[in-house]
Amino acid sequence: MKRAVLLTLLAAAAAVAVLLVVRHLERPPAGPLEPAWDRQTCAHCRMHLSERPFAAQAHTADGEVLFFDDPGCLFAWEEAGGAAAAIWFHHLREERWLAGADSGFVAAAPTPMGWGLGAVDRDEPGAIPVDEARRRVRQRGMPAAPMEGGGDDGQPAH
Template sequence: LGACGKPQTGAVEPHWDRDTCERCRMVLSDRFHSAQIRYRDDSGRSRVRLFDDIGCAIVWLQDRPWRDAPTTEIWVNDHRSGQWIDARKAFYVSGHNTSMEYGLGAQSDAATGGMDFAAARRHVLEKERRNHARHGPKPR
């Protein structure tokens, strides 16, 4: 625990229906498709950013200098239980109705037709590229 008594690693429990997505500013209400990123800021402090969809988290993280740092954690809800799981170890299945329509549900075990984090990231970035080409840039 840090000086303020807050955990320095792991997922935090959002204030559902009050906290907003760091990228799109929608309220976090979906307890089965949300995400969060924990990282170290320039001063070394642990920071957490919340997202209403794994797609928002992936797009927001894309240009961060600490994106691939070992201290950067990405957490997603398991679409079946709502439990927070490590996004990099999760498996993703498409066809889900998610807040920002990236359509991915995460789960802790492999699924037929599922994808790993790298494939899910490519899926999100390709969908973002198509949306960007069709509608212009989304807010960051």
């Protein structure tokens, strides 16, 4: 009888430990992760992430990390119903990631999918806010295929 109780307690303790580990693993990362450059594909357009200055990532509430080759792809993914708990953009000119709330966007060309947007610090002169960049992508719609260049107004080339 004592042995049965002990085995039951051990089994219950093991089950609780497994649940705690699973719950911990499902939490979104606390900060940006590095993609497998040139091997990881964009969650929206499926192109490989190869140009660091234009990469972006979304962390979902269930802990999934999605990578994007262009800020416009992240915005298009959101527009299609994607829900992110946190977003990060690679800085256009520096080797660092910016949290979505700390990001602004400037015109850049060419970009991987032709959106013409590059992330910078939000207080950089001439930077537009994230919501304005998102609005421009929504207004433009998703390109059917990769495009070269972008206009000086931050809009993708036609």
